[in-house]
Amino acid sequence: MDIIEHMLAAGRLALELSLYLMLPITVVMGGMMKALENKGLLAMLSALLSPITRCFGASGLSIIGLSKMLFVSSIAPIPTLQKLDTLEQDQRKLAASLALVLTLTQANVSFPMIAYGLDIGFVLLSSLVGGVVASAITYYGLTRHILVGPIDDQVKANEAVTVPNKTLFQSLNEGGMEGMKIAINMIPMLIITLFLMAILKDLHAIEWLTRAMAPAFSLLGLPEASALPVITKYIAGGTAYMGVMVDQIEQGVISAKDLNIIAGLASNPVDLVGITIFSVLGPRINVIFRYALAGACIGLLVRASMHVIWFS
Template sequence: MDQFISLVLVSGKAGLDMALYILLPMMVIMLAIMKLLDAKGVLSWLCDKIAPVTRLFGIPGLGVFAALKITFVSFAAPIATLSLMDKNGTNERHLAATIAMVLAMSQANAAFPLAAVGLNVGILIATSFVGGLAAAAVTYYLFTKSWDSREVTDEDNTAPAHYEGKKSVLQILSDGGQEGMRLALGMIPMLIIAIFFVNLLKTLHVIDYLAPLLAPALSLINLPEASVLPLITKFIAGGTAYVGITIDLVKQGAISVTELNRMAGFATNPLDIAGIAIFAAAGTRINKVMRVAIYGGLIGMLLRGVLHLIIF
């Protein structure tokens, strides 16, 4: 019992430190900036301009908005957009392609905190869009080619505009910052639970058994045995827990900055058990197309991973 309580307390402290000193400031700043850009119509304008190109990959305008949200806000930010697409009758081929894209792309709540320990965010975002477009295209043109091919509507192609009335720039920034704070604080329970689960696996020596088994495969792509823990954490508990474990390993010197960047292509995305469950719950039609979207997302993730191995 004493060991259990000790694990709880250690996990709680690690989760709070991560949330309050890394996630919170990053999310507050990024949400404030995105809120301002959204209020001024910059995001809607950008989506309208990009949509004619992204439609070639099976992504409507709302899909562009979802891509911007996951890249610059958090993995949970596109959920409202996907829910809107689910409810407004967006073609299921386009819906599946958009979800596949989101699953393959880099999530801001993992990318920006890791930038503090050496992650190259510029390259990460570039490979994120490449992988996302590939995931969408293969889903649209291969996995769903026999589905209804109705043309997208104006409603599908237009990003939602948000008007802030007569609010000042400072008020808009404050609103965005408060939203970022709510998101960061909302991650604390899951973060603590995930870290506790990982610490429990370490205490039970599960990681000790898995590490030697996976080490030969990881060595082929120049990743150390220490990367087994964060990778297992990511695909079981999600990106937030992955960030906490990875930052700790980088600070300890167990993972180098180069290894961090090599690993990022495979790990900074919402394609994990937690992420899939959250997205699937966003709508009935989303749940219906989730299986093929996962296939597309996996292809996009693998492409991103290969690109990072080549670049770094």
Template sequence: MEILIEVILKAGRSGVELALFILLPITVVMLSCMRLLEARGVLDWLVTRLAPLLRPFGLNGLGVFAALQISFVSFAAPVATLAMMDQRGVSKRHLAATLAMVLAMAQANVSLPMAAMGLSFGPLILLSLGGGLIAAAVTWYGFARRLDVCEEAVDESLKHPLAEGAKGVLDVINRAGAEAFRISVGAIPMLVLSLVVVHGLRSVGAVDALTRALAPLLGILAVDPIIVLPALTKVLAGGTAMMGVMDELTRAGQVSASFINHSAGLLINPLDIPGAAILISAGRRVADVWKPAALGAAVGILARATGHLLIG
């Protein structure tokens, strides 16, 4: 019992510190910037100009906005855009391509805090965009080619408040701050519970046993066995929990900035059990296309992982 309490307290301390002292300030700043750009019409201008370039990849204007949301806000931010696409009657083929792109890209709520651990944010964003476009294209032309493409004229505009005058700007910042606080605090339960599970598995030797079992295969692939723990955490508990484990490994000196950058393509994406479950909750038609989207996302993630291995 004493060991269990020690594990809970250690995991709780790590989860709260990560959410309030790393995730919260970064989310407040980035979300405020995004909401101000949105209110000033900058994002609308950007989406309008990027949409024609990305249509060959199976994306429309709302898909472009989803890419901006996951890159600079959080993995959950595109849920609202996917729900909007579902409600406005966007074709299932477009939905599948957009969902695949989102699942393959790096989520800001993990990539931005991990920049403090040594993650190179610039290359990450470029490779994330490339992987997302590959995932969308592979899904559009391959895995989802048999899905319905019929749709009526779709309204691709986004409804958002305007920031006119000092009061309008302050209102936008206050709303963004409140939203960032909800995102950060909402991450604490999953962070703590997942870290308890991870610490518990480590304390009983399960992680070490799995690492030893996979060691021959990892040796053939020239992969550091330390990746087993964050990878297992990511699959079971999501990217935010993986970030918590990676933070602990970094503090303990078990992983370096080079390892973080080499593994970023594989570990920093929402294609895991919690991430996929939250994204497909956007709507019934979104959930219907999860299989081709997940297959396309896997191809995009493989491309990203290769890129990170090549450039470090």
């Protein structure tokens, strides 16, 4: 086992992914989303769509969280969810909104994978369908015993979002800097994860887990190697999943078709890292998190089924 070589290899791959794939995307998408937010367009959108989101139980403000998850990163919706924790008195809508966001794909993982054959259009579609299902099941089923609060969605959406007086250039620059921080901050964890996965591979632990899961993946028409990125995702998070997936594709053991099938199951923030982060965003979110997580899991099953049916 060459530990130093594993460290260097992990560093090279992590830098390549972060600086050449993730950084341009997070900077551009972060700048665009910040400009829309600062001009008040996201607030207008959330207020406009609140009658629609009310149909499946989510708050109008959840549209902003949805937009940031789909087009910036898994970290970007956190401020919006914290506002929801403070402003949304209806616990059922709070749980449904969180379930919606947890079901979506993360832009910082999905957009870089376009270069390797990911069908981003279908990923976004499955995210929306799965998210709506997760939200509706959480609101109408899992939390039906919780008392409904009095605050109206549209009022909260207007109160929750303040529009700063900034020029377009300032907004683009601010959002781009936030996007750059997201990409740079992922480098240490990505290096450590890739290094640990290489060590576990040398110790044959990954081989054992892969063989154990292989029968289930074969039923979906996936190769045995596809178990590795999925295991990585739920242990170490989406960034680590992307790193391992890219490595597997470059080695030729996973195809673009396999990538698109797996994306329905693995492209989401529900993993050990994500659960730790989202469950502690606020005291009220902490109380209803188990309902949101259960609803998100149902939504993710819908997403996974869509990808298996469409790409098999």
